[in-house]
Amino acid sequence: MWQSSGLSWHTLWEVFPEPVLLAYGAKQNVLINAPYHQWWRFVTPMFVHVNLIHLLVNMYSLWIVGPYVEKLYGSAKFIVFWVVTGIAGVVASYLTVRPDIPAGAIGRFLFKNQDVASAGASGALFGLVGVLFVFGIKFRRELPEGFKRAFGTGMLPIIMINLFIGYLGRGLIDNAAHLGGLVSGAGLALVVQYRRPGERLSVAATWRVMQVAALALVVLSFFKAVQHMDIPQVATPATQMEQVDNPRREIFVNYVKSMTQAQEALSEVIHDKDVSHVDQAARNLQAAPSLDSKADELRSRLLVLLMRESTASASSPSPEPGQKAARNTEQDLIKEFELWRREYEPWLKGAARIYNGPAQ
Numbered sequence: 001m002w003q004s005s006g007l008s009w010h011t012l013w014e015v016f017p018e019p020v021l022l023a024y025g026a027k028q029n030v031l032i033n034a035p036y037h038q039w040w041r042f043v044t045p046m047f048v049h050v051n052l053i054h055l056l057v058n059m060y061s062l063w064i065v066g067p068y069v070e071k072l073y074g075s076a077k078f079i080v081f082w083v084v085t086g087i088a089g090v091v092a093s094y095l096t097v098r099p100d101i102p103a104g105a106i107g108r109f110l111f112k113n114q115d116v117a118s119a120g121a122s123g124a125l126f127g128l129v130g131v132l133f134v135f136g137i138k139f140r141r142e143l144p145e146g147f148k149r150a151f152g153t154g155m156l157p158i159i160m161i162n163l164f165i166g167y168l169g170r171g172l173i174d175n176a177a178h179l180g181g182l183v184s185g186a187g188l189a190l191v192v193q194y195r196r197p198g199e200r201l202s203v204a205a206t207w208r209v210m211q212v213a214a215l216a217l218v219v220l221s222f223f224k225a226v227q228h229m230d231i232p233q234v235a236t237p238a239t240q241m242e243q244v245d246n247p248r249r250e251i252f253v254n255y256v257k258s259m260t261q262a263q264e265a266l267s268e269v270i271h272d273k274d275v276s277h278v279d280q281a282a283r284n285l286q287a288a289p290s291l292d293s294k295a296d297e298l299r300s301r302l303l304v305l306l307m308r309e310s311t312a313s314a315s316s317p318s319p320e321p322g323q324k325a326a327r328n329t330e331q332d333l334i335k336e337f338e339l340w341r342r343e344y345e346p347w348l349k350g351a352a353r354i355y356n357g358p359a360q
Contacts, residue, residue, distance in 0.1 A: 001048075004231050012052040017290035018117045018299075024048050025225040026119040027090050028300075029097050030307045031286075035279075038228065040221035042094070046086030047218070048119040058121040065128045068151075072135060074195040076204070076211035081131055081188055082124050083214040085181045089123015092180025108170045110179070114297055115304050118174050123181035126162075129155060130185025135194065230287055251289045252355035256348070258288035259302065263341075266306045270334060282306060291351065298344050305337055 004020045005011040022028055025044030032041050049055040070078040093112075101111040136143065136152020143151070159182070166175040258281075265281035268274040285303050290296055 015050045018296050019287050019290065020231070021048065021050065021117040021119055022286055023229050023231045025222065026117040027093060028117050029094055029115045030304050032094065033307065035307070038224070040224040042087050042090045043083075043218060043221035044225050045090050045119040046083075046121050046124050047222075049121070050119055054120060058125060061125050062121065062128075065125065065132070069128050069131055072194045073131075073192070074204075074207070076207040077192060077195070079211045080207065080214050081127060081185065083218060084188065085127020085130070085185045086121065086124035088184035089126065089174075089177035089181035090118075092123070093118050093174050093177040096176035109167050110176055112174075112176075114300055116296065116300050118177070120174070120177070122174070123177040126178045126181035127185030127188075129159060130182040130187075131189040133159065134186045134189035138189065139194070230283060248355045252291065252351065255288045255291055255295060255299075258284040259299065259344070261285075262302050262306055266302070266337060269306070270337070278306060291355070294347060295351070298340070298347065301340055302344075305333065305340060308333065 001016050001020055001024055002012060004023065005016050011017070018026075022031065025041060025048050027041045027045040030036070031038045049058065066078070069081060073081070096111045097113075097115050098111045099113045101107045101113065132151045133155045136150070136154065140152055162178065163175070166173045166178055261277075262281045262285045265277040268277060282303060285299060285306070288299060
């Protein structure tokens with residue numbers, strides 16, 4: 001991912017460009033939905049991270065929490081827990097992309113009004129925390145005193161502190177994924193017994209089969225991701241030397257070109273019901289270089305509009321007189337596109353002055 005981002009040191013500490021995240025398996029609803037149906041993005045995001053710090057923090061947390069779960073339940077159950085709770089976190093993130101939800105404090109904590117790339121192991125980590133929380137309560141009478149303080153209600157401060165951090169970072173932190181992992185981990189611990197001495201061979205064999213199935217699902221998901229991988233062209237040190245006069249200008253031009261193509265494709269869908277250029281426009285849009293957070297937001301919103309309108313046009317026959325609901329839906333999409341353009345055009349004028357100006 002670092003190489004695909006141009007081997008620039010600052011990308012390791014900031015955020016990989018969104019096209020790079022998506023190329024390597026991050027979650028984005030528009031790619032999971034029709035017409036793409038990239039279901040593997042429910043699995044791969046738990047192994048993808050947005051930068052090096054994100055990776056190190058999550059792996060340190062796994063190093064702290066993971067061994068407890070593995071010793072209590074065994075390696076087979078641990079792997080199943082990790083994969084299942086990680087998927088549950090991604091599903092929760094998927095379900096809470098809701099632009100129609102009011103943007104209050106609670107709404108912003110749980111729901112997202114933009115379909116941006118999402119990745120990280122936090123959902124699975126919260127799943128392990130949920131397992132230990134319920135384990136400590138469920139078996140509190142069998143635990144030594146030290147374990148009672150560490151697990152069960154002793155984990156409430158950790159859970160509450162992390163949820164509070166998520167509340168402070170709402171809009172940046174995917175709290176729905178955290179809660180999805182936490183709840184699914186707690187649910188698994190309610191129904192699954194920890195590894196007791198003398199566990200029946202049939203039970204152990206069943207969990208081994210589930211372990212292999214979970215690992216096979218991960219391998220298959222990344223195989224599908226590689227099959228559909230479209231790594232964006234990001235300037236490398238060698239090409240940067242050729243663009244020393246103003247490297248920002250070429251990046252800006254490529255971004256605007258892909259945005260223009262997508263707008264043209266959307267107009268063809270709206271006015272002519274022609275979806276022939278949608279797939280290529282969507283791929284170009286996803287591969288466009290990242291400029292800044294506002295540019296990424298505008299691109300994501302345009303991609304959502306493009307896919308929504310193309311899906312509706314492809315699945316619906318030509319409207320007949322009296323099909324008022326279909327016309328209203330089309331009018332709503334046209335209004336959304338107009339609102340998007342009113343926001344995009346002023347940004348474009350300002351960005352042109354910034355990115356076409358002298359290199360800093």
